[in-house]
Structures are given as C-alpha cells and as structure tokens.
Amino acid sequence: MPTKQVIPRNLRHLRLLPAIADTRSLTGAAQFHGLSQTAVTHALHKLEAAVGSPLFERSSTGAFPTDRGAVLLARVRRALDRLDPALESMAAGLSRVVTQSQLIALIATADNGNVTLAARRLGLSQPTVQRAITDLERAAARPLFDRAASGLVPRRACLTLCRAARLAFAELDQAEADLAEFDGRIGGRIVVGALPLCRSNLLPSVLVAFQKERPGIPISVLDGRYDDLLAGLVSGKIDMILGALRDPPPMAEVEQRPLFEDRLCFVAGPDHPMTRGPSPSIDALAQKTWIVPRQEAPSRHQFESFFQNRGMAPPRNVIESGSVLLMRETLRQSDMLGCVSGGQAAAEIRQGLMVKLVVQPDVPARPIGLTFRSCWFPTAIQGRFLDLVHDCSSKL
Numbered sequence: 001m002p003t004k005q006v007i008p009r010n011l012r013h014l015r016l017l018p019a020i021a022d023t024r025s026l027t028g029a030a031q032f033h034g035l036s037q038t039a040v041t042h043a044l045h046k047l048e049a050a051v052g053s054p055l056f057e058r059s060s061t062g063a064f065p066t067d068r069g070a071v072l073l074a075r076v077r078r079a080l081d082r083l084d085p086a087l088e089s090m091a092a093g094l095s096r097v098v099t100q101s102q103l104i105a106l107i108a109t110a111d112n113g114n115v116t117l118a119a120r121r122l123g124l125s126q127p128t129v130q131r132a133i134t135d136l137e138r139a140a141a142r143p144l145f146d147r148a149a150s151g152l153v154p155r156r157a158c159l160t161l162c163r164a165a166r167l168a169f170a171e172l173d174q175a176e177a178d179l180a181e182f183d184g185r186i187g188g189r190i191v192v193g194a195l196p197l198c199r200s201n202l203l204p205s206v207l208v209a210f211q212k213e214r215p216g217i218p219i220s221v222l223d224g225r226y227d228d229l230l231a232g233l234v235s236g237k238i239d240m241i242l243g244a245l246r247d248p249p250p251m252a253e254v255e256q257r258p259l260f261e262d263r264l265c266f267v268a269g270p271d272h273p274m275t276r277g278p279s280p281s282i283d284a285l286a287q288k289t290w291i292v293p294r295q296e297a298p299s300r301h302q303f304e305s306f307f308q309n310r311g312m313a314p315p316r317n318v319i320e321s322g323s324v325l326l327m328r329e330t331l332r333q334s335d336m337l338g339c340v341s342g343g344q345a346a347a348e349i350r351q352g353l354m355v356k357l358v359v360q361p362d363v364p365a366r367p368i369g370l371t372f373r374s375c376w377f378p379t380a381i382q383g384r385f386l387d388l389v390h391d392c393s394s395k396l
Contacts, residue, residue, distance in 0.1 A: 007072070007176055008050050009100040009169070011083075013043040014076050017055065020044070021073055024062030033096070051179065071182050075175035078377065079168040086164035090157055091140045098136065103165040105132035106144065110162050113151035163235055167375075170236030177379040188379050189218040193229035195243020196293075196322040197262060197368060201343040203242060205392040210385055217381055226296065230254070234373060239382055241371040242389065244298055244341075255374045259393040261365035264302050265342040266357040267349070269331035279358040282310050289317045291327045291338045302363040303339045328353050343368070343396065368393075 008014075019029035020040070030040045048055050055069035065073050080095075087095040108118035109129065119129040137144050144158040154162070173188075180187020194203055199221075207219065222229065222238060226246075232238040234253055245256045266285075274280045286307060293300040304314040319336075321327065327338045328348050338345075338354070339361075348354040370389065378386060 006050070007172055007179075008047060009172060010043075010046075011098065011100055012096075013047055014172075015080065015096075016040055016043055017047070017069075017073050017076050018080065020056060020063055021065055024064065026058075026063060068179060068182060071178045072175050075171050075178060078375075079171035079175075082171065082375070083164050083168035086161045090142070090161060094139055097139050099132075102132045102136040103161075103169075105129045106136060106158065107162045107165060109133055109145070109152060110154040110158055113153065115152070167236045167373075174377070174379050177381065181380040186214075186216045188381050189220065190382055190385050191220045191222065191237065191239045193232060193238045193241040193243075194221050194223050195226065195229070195241065196223075196324065197244060197341040197344045198242040199223060199344075200324055200347060202259075202368075202389070202393055202396065205395075206385070206388050209388045209392065213388075214381060214384065225294070230371075233371065236373075239372065239376070239378070240386075243368065243371075245367045245369050245371065246298065247367075253374055254371055256367075256369060256371050258367040258369040259390065260368055260396055262341050262343045262368050263365050264299055264306075264361045264363055265340055265345055265349075266360055267327075267331065267338045267340060267345055267354040268336075268357055269334070270352055270355050272331070272335060272337075272355065274337070274357055275355040282307065282312060285337070285359070286312055286315050288315065289319070289334075289336045290315050291319045291321055291330055291336060291340075293322060293339065294320050297322070298366055299339070299341060302361065302366070306361045306363060324348060341366075 016029050016033065019032045020026060023029055023032060026040045026044065027037050029035075030037045033040070044055065051068065051072065053068050054066050055072060056063040057066055084095045087098055104122065105118065105124075105128075108121050109115055112118045112121060115130050115133065116126050119126040122129065133144070140157075142157070143155070144161075145152040145154055147153075177188025192203070203221065207221075210217070210219070222232065226241075226243075229238060229241050230250055233241055234251070244262070245258060249256050268275050274284075290303075292303050300320075307314045319330070324340060324344050327340060327345075330336060331338055331354060337357070345354055349356060370386070
C-alpha cells in the first residue's frame with residue numbers, strides 16, 4: 001500500500017497530468033506544453049515518486065490514468081479550473097509561467113499588507129518574497145498592489161487571484177485526502193464554521209457520532225461572526241457553515257441547504273418574577289435590559305420586529321452577544337431578559353438554568369442548515385460528515 005506523501009505543488013508538473021490524459025501520450029503532452037518528452041517523463045516520474053505509485057499505465061495504445069491517477073487527475077483539473085481563469089484574465093499565457101511560490105508570496109503579502117510581515121509568516125527572507133512578487137507583477141505586466149501609508153493595498157485583480165489560488169490549493173489538499181481514502185488510510189480533515197445555534201444543539205451530536213465512526217480524523221470547529229465565517233468559506237479555509245440560513249443567500253458562489261426550522265425564544269433567569277404569574281405587558285418587556293443577538297443576525301431583526309409590529313420602538317438598553325453561556329450566567333445574576341434561538345437554549349431550559357417567559361415572540365420560524373461553496377466537491381470523509389449532519393438534524 002502506498003505510504004502517505006504530500007502531493008508536490010509544482011504547478012508546471014501538475015499541468016502535465018491533464019495533457020497526458022487528454023492526448024493519451026507523453027509526446028502529445030510535451031508538444032502541447034512546448035517541452036521535450038524527456039522533461040515530461042522526468043516530471044511525471046517525480047510526481048509518481050511523491051504519490052507512491054504509477055499515475056498512468058503506458059502501453060502501445062497510449063497512456064491511461066491508473067485508478068489512483070484518476071483520483072489525483074480529477075482534483076488537479078478542478079484546481080486548474082479555479083486558478084487559470086484568474087491568471088488568464090490578468091495576462092495571456094500567465095498560467096503557463098506562474099509558480100506556487102509566487103502565489104503563496106502573493107497571498108501572504110495581500111493578507112499582511114507588508115512584504116516583511118509576509119516573509120516572517122512564511123519563514124522566508126524579505127528579498128525572497130519581494131522577488132516573487134516582482135516576478136509575478138512583471139509576468140502579469142501590471143502592478144498588483146497600490147502603495148499607501150498603511151502599507152501595500154491589493155488591487156481587485158490581486159484579490160481575485162488570491163482567492164482563486166486559495167481554492168486551487170484547497171483542491172490539492174482534497175486530493176491528498178482522496179488518495180488516503182482510496183488507500184484505506186486516515187487522511188484529510190474537516191473544518192466547520194459553527195454559528196451559535198448549532199454549537200450547543202446539533203453539532204455536538206454530529207461530532208460524537210463521527211468520532212465513533214472515524215477516530216483519528218482531525219476536525220476544526222471555528223466560531224465567529226457570520227461574515228468572517230463566510231469569507232473563510234469562499235476562500236477555501238472552511239468546508240461548511242452550520243447555522244441559520246440567510247434570505248436571500250449572501251452571494252452566488254454559495255449554496256444553502258435547509259435542515260430544520262428554529263423559533264426565537266424569550267428567556268429569563270430561573271428566579272425572575274416574569275416567569276411566574278400573568279403574561280407581562282409589551283410595555284414591561286420594552287423597559288427591560290435585554291441580551292440579544294448581534295445586529296447583523298437574522299434573529300436580531302426578528303427581535304426588533306416583535307416590538308415594531310406592535311407600534312413600539314425596540315428596547316434600547318441591550319447587550320449584544322451570541323454566547324448562551326454568557327446569557328445564562330448574566331440572567332442568573334440579574335433581572336435582565338434574553339432573546340435567543342430556541343434550539344440554542346434548549347439544554348439550559350431542560351436543566352432549569354433558564355426559563356421561557358409566558359409571552360413568546362410570534363415571528364416566523366428560521367431555517368437552519370448548511371452553507372457551502374457551490375463548486376465544492378467533498379471528499380469521502382466530508383461526505384460522511386454531511387450524512388451524519390442530516391441524520392442528527394432529523395432527530396431534533
């Protein structure tokens with residue numbers, strides 16, 4: 001069985017794989033790329049040595065991908081489909097000369113706004129990173145950054161290329177996971193962006209079930225603001241976002257898949273007087289201090305609509321937080337009220353740590369589900385994780 005190897009990111013070598021497959025010939029690939037057959041043969045041998053097995057079967061009838069070669073070839077095609085349009089729109093022929101090192105230097109410089117900081121992040125010398133950026137700008141026949149007092153500001157074409165490069169590199173990461181799965185090895189990882197509701201409700205059940213089936217597969221759960229998670233998703237840093245869906249979808253590049261519906265819930269601490277006796281008036285509710293979702297959250301809009309639909313301004317004295325733990329402890333120590341997803345508060349309510357008010361918001365249920373890139377093609381382990389998300393959500 002082939003041992004685990006990291007796929008080399010030599011773009012010029014990887015570009016030969018589709019050419020060999022399409023022409024069924026190393027000679028044809030050499031002619032297509034303007035190389036000698038010896039150079040193509042040498043490049044293919046280096047790739048096969050790194051992968052640990054032949055990628056093509058060569059015979060008198062031509063060169064055909066092996067089973068493992070077909071796995072790698074599919075991901076390489078997807079990677080180049082992400083990368084090449086951005087390169088060619090910048091300069092004709094740029095895709096044939098750009099290197100991985102140049103793209104990595106470009107991404108780091110765009111992220112840090114400074115070549116010195118980019119070099120430090122990459123563990124390289126400043127002249128090495130500067131030379132990579134200069135060579136790329138020369139090949140593109142245009143500057144990729146504007147110089148400002150605050151540092152280097154990436155131009156739009158630069159940002160487009162950085163995003164395309166990240167997605168291409170993510171596809172090559174997926175290729176390593178695909179090959180590991182093909183060989184029966186542990187490989188790949190899963191990165192989930194978790195919004196508040198699913199962190200305390202759905203996701204724990206999914207993680208427990210997945211780890212029982214696939215121990216050893218690393219999983220990263222990232223929490224944060226929706227816009228930050230969305231940026232990570234479209235750049236390839238995050239595989240999926242689990243939580244409240246947006247209407248309309250935030251951009252054409254993502255797809256949303258509903259799983260279940262959730263309703264907003266008004267809660268208080270277990271000893272709050274409003275949890276007993278008659279239903280509090282809207283005036284009484286409006287005068288209280290509330291812990292509410294952040295301004296950009298759909299549930300915040302629903303909270304404010306509850307009061308506006310009754311001819312009242314929403315409460316002004318609010319604390320914005322997506323943490324159910326902070327809400328629970330603050331409500332326990334005060335007479336504040338909380339507005340939270342019903343699913344997010346379900347465990348605290350069951351344990352008596354928070355109590356639902358008699359009056360509840362009569363707002364529409366919100367769809368909760370998965371958000372992922374429209375072009376995303378999950379690995380086998382990611383596909384199984386998605387299956388478990390659907391299985392666990394059906395039991396809520």
